[in-house]
Amino acid sequence: MKFKKMGEVRNGMTIPAVKGDYNYPPANLCEISQEEWAKLFFLWHPKGQENRQICRDAEGKYVGGHTELQMWWQDEYSGIALSRTGDNQLIYHRFGCPHENTKELDQDECRTRGIYHSGRQYHVTECLECGYVHGVDSSG
Numbered sequence: 822m823k824f825k826k827m828g829e830v831r832n833g834m835t836i837p838a839v840k841g842d843y844n845y846p847p848a849n850l851c852e853i854s855q856e857e858w859a860k861l862f863f864l865w866h867p868k869g870q871e872n873r874q875i876c877r878d879a880e881g882k883y884v885g886g887h888t889e890l891q892m893w894w895q896d897e898y899s900g901i902a903l904s905r906t907g908d909n910q911l912i913y914h915r916f917g918c919p920h921e922n923t924k925e926l927d928q929d930e931c932r933t934r935g936i937y938h939s940g941r942q943y944h945v946t947e948c949l950e951c952g953y954v955h956g957v958d959s960s961g
């Protein structure tokens with residue numbers, strides 16, 4: 822699923838495209854197990870926190886009601902969230918893209934596409950899920 826940056830800054834972070842805002846689910850919102858959620862929560866230092874009351878689906882269609890979603894941003898692209906059932910049972914979520922499914926772009930491909938690449942010690946990866954491009958200098 823592709824999503825583009827909105828460029829909006831909140832809590833010092835750029836929020837990725839989530840089609841609208843407060844009443845919309847974040848991109849790629851999905852349910853995960855409590856075990857997976859706990860692992861992520863204690864692995865990360867959340868960079869931001871956000872609350873939404875969701876009453877529209879990802880396409881913007883009104884779905885009624887208000888699902889409260891507490892969100893913790895891991896970085897500017899992804900994070901974890903909690904919602905609850907009517908009798909206060911927690912539902913565990915993650916959202917955005919953790920950029921785990923990536924491929925490396927070589928210098929030729931970067932040149933063709935106009936992506937910065939400084940040479941042999943430099944590694945550029947592209948996320949196959951959302952298109953995020955990240956460059957790292959490994960010459961350290």
Ligand SMILES: [Zn+2]
Nearest residue numbers: 918920948951
């Ligand atoms: Zn990604």
